[in-house]
Amino acid sequence: xxxxxxxxxxxxxxxxxxxxxxxxxxxxxxxxxxxxxxxxxxxxxxxxxxxxxxxxxxxxxxxxxxxxxxxxxxxxxxxxxxxxxxxxxxxxxxxxxxxxxxxxxxxxxxxxxxxxxxxxxxxxxxxxxxxxxxxxxxxxxxxxxxxxxxxxxxxxxxxxxxxxxxxxxxxxxxxxxxxxxxxxxxxxxxxxxxxxxxxxxxxxxxxxxxxxxxxxxxxxxxxxxxxxxxxxxxxxxxxxxxxxxxxxxxxxxxxxxxxxxxxxxxxxxxxxxxxxxxxxxxxxxxxxxxxxxxxxxxxxxxxxxxxxxxxxxxxxxxxxxxxxxxxxxxxxxxxxxxxxxxxxxx
Amino acid sequence: xxxxxxxxxxxxxxxxxxxxxxxxxxxxxxxxxxxxxxxxxxxxxxxxxxxxxxxxxxxxxxxxxxxxxxxxxxxxxxxxxxxxxxxxxxxxxxxxxxxxxxxxxxxxxxxxxxxxxxxxxxxxxxxxxxxxxxxxxxxxxxxxxxxxxxxxxxxxxxxxxxxxxxxxxxxxxxxxxxxxxxxxxxxxxxxxxxxxxxxxxxxxxxxxxxxxxxxxxxxxxxxxxxxxxxxxxxxxxxxxxxxxxxxxxxxxxxxxxxxxxxxxxxxxxxxxxxxxxxxxxxxxxxxxxxxxxxxxxxxxxxxxxxxxxxxxxxxxxxxxxxxxxxxxxxxxxxxxxxxxxxxxxx
DNA sequence: GTGAAAGCGCTAACAT
DNA sequence: ATGTTAGCGCTTTCAC
Numbered sequence: 059x060x061x062x063x064x065x066x067x068x069x070x071x072x073x074x075x076x077x078x079x080x081x082x083x084x085x086x087x088x089x090x091x092x093x094x095x096x097x098x099x100x101x102x103x104x105x106x107x108x109x110x111x112x113x114x115x116x117x118x119x120x121x122x123x124x125x126x127x128x129x130x131x132x133x134x135x136x137x138x139x140x141x142x143x144x145x146x147x148x149x150x151x152x153x154x155x156x157x158x159x160x161x162x163x164x165x166x167x168x169x170x171x172x173x174x175x176x177x178x179x180x181x182x183x184x185x186x187x188x189x190x191x192x193x194x195x196x197x198x199x200x201x202x203x204x205x206x207x208x209x210x211x212x213x214x215x216x217x218x219x220x221x222x223x224x225x226x227x228x229x230x231x232x233x234x235x236x237x238x239x240x241x242x243x244x245x246x247x248x249x250x251x252x253x254x255x256x257x258x259x260x261x262x263x264x265x266x267x268x269x270x271x272x273x274x275x276x277x278x279x280x281x282x283x284x285x286x287x288x289x290x291x292x293x294x295x296x297x298x299x300x301x302x303x304x305x306x307x308x309x310x311x312x313x314x315x316x317x318x319x320x321x322x323x324x325x326x327x328x329x330x331x332x333x334x335x336x337x338x339x340x341x342x343x344x345x346x347x348x349x350x351x352x353x354x355x356x357x358x359x360x361x362x363x364x365x366x367x368x369x370x371x372x373x374x375x376x377x378x379x380x381x382x383x384x385x386x387x388x389x390x391x392x393x394x395x396x397x398x399x400x401x402x403x404x
Numbered sequence: 405x406x407x408x409x410x411x412x413x414x415x416x417x418x419x420x421x422x423x424x425x426x427x428x429x430x431x432x433x434x435x436x437x438x439x440x441x442x443x444x445x446x447x448x449x450x451x452x453x454x455x456x457x458x459x460x461x462x463x464x465x466x467x468x469x470x471x472x473x474x475x476x477x478x479x480x481x482x483x484x485x486x487x488x489x490x491x492x493x494x495x496x497x498x499x500x501x502x503x504x505x506x507x508x509x510x511x512x513x514x515x516x517x518x519x520x521x522x523x524x525x526x527x528x529x530x531x532x533x534x535x536x537x538x539x540x541x542x543x544x545x546x547x548x549x550x551x552x553x554x555x556x557x558x559x560x561x562x563x564x565x566x567x568x569x570x571x572x573x574x575x576x577x578x579x580x581x582x583x584x585x586x587x588x589x590x591x592x593x594x595x596x597x598x599x600x601x602x603x604x605x606x607x608x609x610x611x612x613x614x615x616x617x618x619x620x621x622x623x624x625x626x627x628x629x630x631x632x633x634x635x636x637x638x639x640x641x642x643x644x645x646x647x648x649x650x651x652x653x654x655x656x657x658x659x660x661x662x663x664x665x666x667x668x669x670x671x672x673x674x675x676x677x678x679x680x681x682x683x684x685x686x687x688x689x690x691x692x693x694x695x696x697x698x699x700x701x702x703x704x705x706x707x708x709x710x711x712x713x714x715x716x717x718x719x720x721x722x723x724x725x726x727x728x729x730x731x732x733x734x735x736x737x738x739x740x741x742x743x744x745x746x747x748x749x750x
Numbered sequence: 751g752t753g754a755a756a757g758c759g760c761t762a763a764c765a766t
Numbered sequence: 767a768t769g770t771t772a773g774c775g776c777t778t779t780c781a782c
């Protein structure tokens with residue numbers, strides 16, 4: 059591929075490079091119609107395409123941001139990416155997508171590569187582990203926005219689900235439906251806040267309704283122990299009638315157990331899950347899901363980041379933006395998309 | 405953010421920039437242990453991070469590729485992105501993701517921006533419209549790989565579903581289940597091959613089984629006319645017992661109609677859809693889906709492109725790689741993910 | 751073994 | 767109105 063540069067255009071059009079540069083940057087104030095036309099013509103004639111890399115080197119801005127998610131296959135992540143891309147597109151920014159698989163090593167590598175490639179900012183679904191790195195970025199005023207999780211002690215703004223409210227809503231839903239003995243199973247995640255907040259919401263809602271908090275109904279387990287933990291809970295003299303799954307991984311385990319034992323939802327056991335992954339994939343009727351408003355979250359995160367970048371206001375801040383959960387009951391499996399839903403997909 | 409450059413490191417370490425460059429590129433052959441250590445120390449001390457942009461400008465390679473999909477929310481697209489990213493990660497390439505919404509104008513803009521940003525190649529789910537642009541890229545030996553569709557007359561390799569086989573499998577499935585009067589509805593898509601191939605497969609399978617091809621059972625419609633077209637077909641003196649939906653959009657329309665009329669699948673009407681979108685989202689029991697092997701397709705596309713880039717073999721070629729469809733019957737809605745499936749998500 | 755210098759393609763301050 | 771010039775941060779050839 060022949061590579062035509064500004065110098066070539068300048069020569070052919072009998073002007074200097076700076077004039078071409080002016081032209082490209084639409085500074086026509088002091089440019090004669092004549093040269094303007096001549097340049098335009100030459101550009102077309104030579105099929106000249108500016109090299110944005112060179113510009114970026116000079117301008118110290120690549121109009122590119124990075125998005126690091128845990129897993130693109132999760133609907134939450136793909137909705138975030140989609141929305142971020144949409145917002146970026148409005149100002150001709152581009153998006154570099156990275157899959158960190160919730161692996162701190164990969165996360166670190168990606169952050170470093172993205173910075174080496176001079177992206178103007180990063181939207182990060184943090185593993186929560188690379189605290190020193192997060193802090194260093196905040197310290198150096200590198201534009202970063204966290205999504206889905208906050209990391210305590212790190213001066214980086216976060217956009218996420220109102221996890222406390224999610225816990226509350228779930229419990230309230232159980233109570234409204236006549237369930238009184240309500241358990242919660244979460245899984246062990248380090249250094250990241252949502253789990254605790256969900257448990258807090260769970261407790262608050264119980265208290266608000268005048269129910270006692272029973273420690274034997276609250277378990278925080280490794281994913282591999284969830285099934286066992288659930289069995290134990292169900293073997294209590296007074297087993298819970300309803301279970302709140304603290305996140306997607308826990309829900310998967312609970313559903314597996316239910317399937318194995320031929321338990322029916324919600325009659326034998328009511329279940330609510332707080333969603334991060336594509337639960338459309340296992341469409342258990344009767345199951346209730348608390349969904350993340352991914353679109354709103356992604357939009358806010360992108361706007362925050364782009365605003366930081368464009369206003370060059372890189373002051374680190376610790377603002378946390380929380381968005382309301384949406385409760386969805388899988389009424390029956392025999393559901394077909396609403397028009398609205400199908401439109402989103404097409 | 406203080407920006408440390410190679411020159412700073414050179415000065416502090418009392419060597420020249422070129423020596424630093426050697427160091428960074430791991431050309432230690434002629435470097436004394438002493439300077440090597442000194443450089444290493446200085447780099448750490450100054451917290452120096454190479455600017456890959458500057459390197460890219462010089463080397464004319466950004467180790468970044470672009471992926472332009474129709475809609476990230478479609479599982480097909482996100483699987484492609486996921487796989488491409490995985491493959492790229494192995495050789496430290498990065499992926500710029502763009503959502504063209506199947507809009508030729510957006511597609512063109514993205515292609516031009518990606519090229520201006522000097523990405524080393526593009527994986528493109530083509531709208532099929534910007535033929536001149538595709539041709540120009542092929543002519544200039546710009547590395548591009550098409551996914552999901554081929555564009556006739558354009559010298560760019562494609563990786564896609566074996567659409568003919570998909571049509572055949574669907575029809576064979578109907579026939580094996582005792583259905584003889586089989587219709588097909590496709591929607592009008594310009595300048596792109598899959599639709600025709602699916603119809604071809606449909607016809608071949610009928611003939612192979614000794615059934616006649618009935619023109620009144622074959623419709624190619626605008627999406628907005630699918631419901632009407634289906635009604636007409638069902639109003640025939642001998643209505644079809646089974647319908648093959650040519651793609652996702654058609655399937656959505658057919659399912660809406662079915663829901664409205666309270667038709668049961670497959671007893672009242674058997675339906676097979678060829679999938680591109682997330683059909684897990686409407687989990688109609690009894691529905692049969694022919695899925696694209698997105699992982700294989702994405703992997704092949706990424707490997708093809710990276711290979712072109714790394715071997716600098718930019719000869720345009722028109723190879724078409726077709727992958728076998730996978731048939732999935734939605735046996736019952738009451739399905740929970742298999743372990744294998746749930747693993748993919750976590 | 752290491753350094754000097756030219757250059758990648760562009761921008762922008764300053765001249766003219 | 768347009769040109770001159772000095773970079774941006776790196777790589778690479780060729781000297782020493």
